[in-house]
Amino acid sequence: MIPASFDYHAPQSLEEALALLQQHGDEAKVLSGGQSLLPLLKLRLGAAGHLVDIGRIPGLEYIKEEDGVLRIGGRTRESALEHSDLVRTKYPLLADTAAVIADPLVRNLATVGGNLAHGDPANDHPATMLAYRAEVVATGPNGARAIPIDDFFLGLFATALQPEEILTEIRIPQPPPRSGGAYVKLERKVGDFATAAAAVQVTLAASGEVERVGIGLTNAGPTPLRAAEAERFLTGKSPTDDVIAEAARLAASAATPSADRRGAVEYKRQMARVLTARAIKKAIQRAREH
Amino acid sequence: MATHKIQVKINGTEHSAEVESRLLLVHLLREKLSMTGTHIGCDTTHCGACTVLLDGVPVKSCTVLAVQADGREVMTVEGLEKDGQLHPIQEGFWQEHGLQCGYCTPGMMMTGYALLEKNTDPSEADIRQAISGNLCRCTGYVNIVKSVQHAAAKLRESTGTAAG
Numbered sequence A: 001m002i003p004a005s006f007d008y009h010a011p012q013s014l015e016e017a018l019a020l021l022q023q024h025g026d027e028a029k030v031l032s033g034g035q036s037l038l039p040l041l042k043l044r045l046g047a048a049g050h051l052v053d054i055g056r057i058p059g060l061e062y063i064k065e066e067d068g069v070l071r072i073g074g075r076t077r078e079s080a081l082e083h084s085d086l087v088r089t090k091y092p093l094l095a096d097t098a099a100v101i102a103d104p105l106v107r108n109l110a111t112v113g114g115n116l117a118h119g120d121p122a123n124d125h126p127a128t129m130l131a132y133r134a135e136v137v138a139t140g141p142n143g144a145r146a147i148p149i150d151d152f153f154l155g156l157f158a159t160a161l162q163p164e165e166i167l168t169e170i171r172i173p174q175p176p177p178r179s180g181g182a183y184v185k186l187e188r189k190v191g192d193f194a195t196a197a198a199a200v201q202v203t204l205a206a207s208g209e210v211e212r213v214g215i216g217l218t219n220a221g222p223t224p225l226r227a228a229e230a231e232r233f234l235t236g237k238s239p240t241d242d243v244i245a246e247a248a249r250l251a252a253s254a255a256t257p258s259a260d261r262r263g264a265v266e267y268k269r270q271m272a273r274v275l276t277a278r279a280i281k282k283a284i285q286r287a288r289e290h
Numbered sequence B: 001m002a003t004h005k006i007q008v009k010i011n012g013t014e015h016s017a018e019v020e021s022r023l024l025l026v027h028l029l030r031e032k033l034s035m036t037g038t039h040i041g042c043d044t045t046h047c048g049a050c051t052v053l054l055d056g057v058p059v060k061s062c063t064v065l066a067v068q069a070d071g072r073e074v075m076t077v078e079g080l081e082k083d084g085q086l087h088p089i090q091e092g093f094w095q096e097h098g099l100q101c102g103y104c105t106p107g108m109m110m111t112g113y114a115l116l117e118k119n120t121d122p123s124e125a126d127i128r129q130a131i132s133g134n135l136c137r138c139t140g141y142v143n144i145v146k147s148v149q150h151a152a153a154k155l156r157e158s159t160g161t162a163a164g
Helices: A014-027 A037-042 A078-083 A085-090 A092-098 A112-117 A125-132 A228-234 A241-254 A265-289 B025-032 B088-095 B105-118 B124-133 B141-159
Strands: A007-009 A028-031 A050-053 A063-066 A069-073 A135-140 A143-148 A153-155 A166-173 A179-186 A196-204 A210-218 B003-010 B013-020 B051-054 B057-060 B073-075
Touching: A014 A028, A014 A050, A014 A135, A014 A166, A028 A037, A063 A085, A069 A085, A078 A085, A078 A092, A078 A112, A085 A092, A092 A125, A092 A179, A092 A196, A112 A125, A112 A166, A125 A166, A125 A179, A125 A196, A125 A210, A143 A166, A179 A265, A196 A265, A210 A228, A210 A241, A210 A265, A228 A241, A241 A265, B013 B025, B025 B051, B051 B105, B057 B105, B088 B105, B088 B141, B105 B124, B105 B141, B124 B141
Parallel strands: A007 A050, A028 A050, B003 B073
Antiparallel strands: A063 A069, A069 A166, A135 A143, A135 A166, A179 A196, A196 A210, B003 B013, B051 B057, B051 B073
16 A cells, blocks of 8 residues: 655754644644554555654653653654663553553554554553653644643544644653552454553552552543543542452443444443453552562 | 655665655565565554564564665565575574465564574563564464574574573
8 A cells, every 4th residue: 555645854853843844734744653654644544745754853762760750752662661671660551551552563663752642542652641640742833831641632633732743752750659550451462452451550558548540541432531530439548359340340431432343332341341450450569569 | 746865775785766755665675676575465564574674673664664764774584695595594484384375474584583683592472472563374373483493593503602
């Protein structure tokens, strides 16, 4: 399959890339890892007059802790996240997620910024970033602005990014002691989108109660879903099996998946429930180990 | 129609070409340069038959633009054999019957090659994880794993690293 004709630009700096985006407006698309955009263009589900490849701009790939946040450069490859010792040891939810996105070959090119900016509720990072209460940094002609993740996903394939903005950084608050997280995904085969998946990030009080929790669901509606009711229910409680089961039930009842080849609505909602319970348990177990 | 003059080092040799923006790397290889060792399978980023190394990293060349490879290095299945000597990964697929129809083989070998560049003593789980983005529709995975193990043993032997 061959995409419809477009023009390709390879800016060497962020300024140059932003100028190109301003010049071409919504005719232009940012090309990051290309693992979602190029298939879309090949299948002609989307079209772009101009591709602005940010692949040659230095300084957009990094993973570092600074001022109480984990900063991830927008063009950081999934494989870099997957193999980062910092991510593996301190951000297990993120490590879990990076390891199940698409397949290892795709992860060598796919980027975390692209995974979010694509605005696809079937992608895996959105739920994870909801659970972490992350911020997304958008850089435009007038500088950078930080967008809370809850304000980022506006609809199917629609985000708060303006056409002339580039997603340059993701910021995850550094988890306090007694924190843990987990991402649990059901997929038909390696490389498929989630039938259902749950991201959970939890912090326990010294007494063992849930002090703070974030729960995100993948492929559970037109936008990535925060299971707010389940979060409220779990907060302040001792995480017994019954409490976890009820939180999982509340999370699943917020899901509005659509029926497709991966299953019926009711099946997907049940899977969301089961996976949420598993993710909560795994996150709590990890929080107890830290 | 936008075109670009690009230069790509493929299997150690510099190639220049005038390409359309939308030309995919796999089409540059197969159609412009007549290097048909790299296969096109699903054409939708699933199967991995088109796997090549881009600056040493295995990627699906149906999902990379040729112009993105400008100034970079590509290694294809044609680059494995040197001076009439098969690379151990090729020998492994031969010795262990790692192919049936052969369609996935170039991609499997490139992914296997990249794995062994990093780790000459992979476990079966490491190998299966590495090739999880390469599909064999003959389902010959058992022998594909054995083929990579054969190559790993051969590479350890030739570098004098103790096995196991």
